[in-house]
Amino acid sequence: MKKVPFITKEQAQNIIKEVPTPFHLYDEKGIRENARKLREAFSWNKGFQEYFAVKATPNPTILRILKEEGCGVDCASMTELMMAEKLGFAGEDIMFSSNDTPAEEFVYAREIEATINLDDITHIDFLKEAAGLPKKISCRFNPGGKFAIANTIMDNPGDAKYGMTRPQMTEAFKKLKALGVEEFGMHSFLASNTVTNDYYPTLAGILFKTAVELKEETGVKISFINLSGGIGVPYTEDKEPNDILAIGEGVRKAYEEILVPAGMGDVKIFTELGRFMLAPYGHVVTTAIHEKHTHKEYIGVDACAVNLMRPAIYGAYHHITVLGKEDAAKDHVYDVTGSLCENCDKFAVDRNLPEIEMGDILVIHDTGAHGFSMGYNYNGKLKSAEVLLREDGSIRLIRRKETPEDYFRTLEGFWDVDM
Numbered sequence: 563m564k565k566v567p568f569i570t571k572e573q574a575q576n577i578i579k580e581v582p583t584p585f586h587l588y589d590e591k592g593i594r595e596n597a598r599k600l601r602e603a604f605s606w607n608k609g610f611q612e613y614f615a616v617k618a619t620p621n622p623t624i625l626r627i628l629k630e631e632g633c634g635v636d637c638a639s640m641t642e643l644m645m646a647e648k649l650g651f652a653g654e655d656i657m658f659s660s661n662d663t664p665a666e667e668f669v670y671a672r673e674i675e676a677t678i679n680l681d682d683i684t685h686i687d688f689l690k691e692a693a694g695l696p697k698k699i700s701c702r703f704n705p706g707g708k709f710a711i712a713n714t715i716m717d718n719p720g721d722a723k724y725g726m727t728r729p730q731m732t733e734a735f736k737k738l739k740a741l742g743v744e745e746f747g748m749h750s751f752l753a754s755n756t757v758t759n760d761y762y763p764t765l766a767g768i769l770f771k772t773a774v775e776l777k778e779e780t781g782v783k784i785s786f787i788n789l790s791g792g793i794g795v796p797y798t799e800d801k802e803p804n805d806i807l808a809i810g811e812g813v814r815k816a817y818e819e820i821l822v823p824a825g826m827g828d829v830k831i832f833t834e835l836g837r838f839m840l841a842p843y844g845h846v847v848t849t850a851i852h853e854k855h856t857h858k859e860y861i862g863v864d865a866c867a868v869n870l871m872r873p874a875i876y877g878a879y880h881h882i883t884v885l886g887k888e889d890a891a892k893d894h895v896y897d898v899t900g901s902l903c904e905n906c907d908k909f910a911v912d913r914n915l916p917e918i919e920m921g922d923i924l925v926i927h928d929t930g931a932h933g934f935s936m937g938y939n940y941n942g943k944l945k946s947a948e949v950l951l952r953e954d955g956s957i958r959l960i961r962r963k964e965t966p967e968d969y970f971r972t973l974e975g976f977w978d979v980d981m
C-alpha cells in the first residue's frame with residue numbers, strides 16, 4: 563500500500579518553527595481510530611483487553627491516549643511499572659510480562675497488584691521468596707521448534723529465551739495450585755511483526771488446545787489467554803496492512819471451535835500489542851543537511867541511529883518520503899545516513915528517491931513503535947524531542963529533546979571539575 567505521510571510539507575514547516583528537526587511526531591487521530599478498531603475486532607469476547615507494550619512507546623501522553631481508549635499496559639521493568647502506576651493504571655490494567663526479573667521488580671509488581679506473567683518455572687520459588695504468590699497468575703508458554711503457518715516458517719521459538727516448555731506448563735500450574743493460586747492465565751509470543759491475518763488465529767488455536775489440556779490435567783481455572791504482541795505492520799509499500807477485523811474473527815472461530823465445547827466459554831482474551839498500535843502513527847521528521855558524492859551518492863540528515871535504531875540493528879526497511887516531492891519521479895539513488903561513526907548508521911541504502919536538495923524535509927515512516935524507545939546515546943548524541951499532532955491539527959511537545967546537561971548528569975563530580 564502506498565505510504566502517505568500524515569503531515570504535509572507546510573505543516574512540517576510550521577512545526578519546525580517551534581521544534582527543530584529531528585523529532586518524533588505522533589498522530590493522535592490515527593492512534594485513536596486504530597485502537598477503536600482493535601476493540602471492535604474483539605468485541606465478541608467479554609473481558610477482552612489490550613495491554614499496550616510500554617517498551618514500544620514509553621511516553622506518558624501516548625499511554626494516556628491509549629488509556630482513554632480503554633487499553634491497559636504491559637510492562638517488563640521497574641521504570642515501566644512506575645510510569646504505569648503514576649498514570650493511574652492499577653491492578654487489572656497492568657500486565658507484568660518480564661523475563662530474567664530482579665526480585666525488587668516482583669516486589670513492586672505485587673505492591674501495585676499487576677498481573678504477573680511468569681517466564682519460567684524456577685520463578686515460582688523466586689517470586690514466592692521475594693514477594694509471595696498472588697491469587698491470580700499467568701505463565702508464559704514456549705512450545706519450542708519452529709513456528710510455521712501453512713509451511714511458511716514465521717519464527718523460531720526453539721531458539722527464544724522466553725517461556726516454559728509444555729511439560730513445565732503442567733508442572734507449574736500444578737505447583738502454583740498447590741501453593742494456593744486460584745486463577746490462571748496463559749501467554750505466548752511466537753512470532754514478531756507478522757504481516758498475515760493468520761498469525762493470531764493460528765497462535766490462538768495452539769494456546770486454546772493447550773489450555774483445554776492443562777485444565778484437564780491440573781484442574782485449574784484458566785480465566786484468560788494472552789495472545790501477546792506480534793501483529794505487524796507493512797514497512798514496505800509492496801505489503802498490505804493486516805485486517806484486524808479479520809484477525810479478530812479468526813480468533814473467534816478458534817474460540818468457538820476449541821474453548822466453548824470444553825466449557826471454557828468464559829475465558830478472556832488479552833493482547834499485548836505494541837507495533838500494531840503505534841508504528842504507523844509515528845514519523846521521524848528530519849532535514850537533509852549534507853550531500854556527498856564519492857563512491858556512492860549520500861544524503862546526510864540531522865537524525866541518526868540514536869533516534870531510530872531499527873535500520874542499524876536489523877537492517878530494517880523504513881520508507882522515506884521527501885515532503886513536497888511526494889509525486890516527483892524517484893530518479894535518484896541514495897544512501898540516507900546519520901552522523902554516527904558507524905557505517906550501519908544508514909536510514910536507507912541504495913534507495914530510489916526524488917532528487918534531494920539541502921534543507922529538504924524527510925519523513926521516515928512507521929517509527930511510532932520501537933523507534934524513540936530503542937535509542938541510545940552513542941557518540942554522545944542526544945535523544946530528540948517527541949511531538950504529538952493532535953486531532954485538531956495543533957501540536958504539543960510531549961518530550962523535550964535531551965540537553966548536554968542531561969547527558970552529563972550521571973557523571974559524579976563532573977560539573978565540579980574546572981573545565
Ligand SMILES: *Cc1c(COP(=O)(O)O)cnc(C)c1O
Nearest residue numbers: 615659790791792834835836837
Ligand atoms: C515486545 C513485546 C510485546 C509487543 O510486541 P510487538 O511486536 O510490538 O507487538 C508484547 N509482549 C511482550 C512480552 C513483549 O516483549
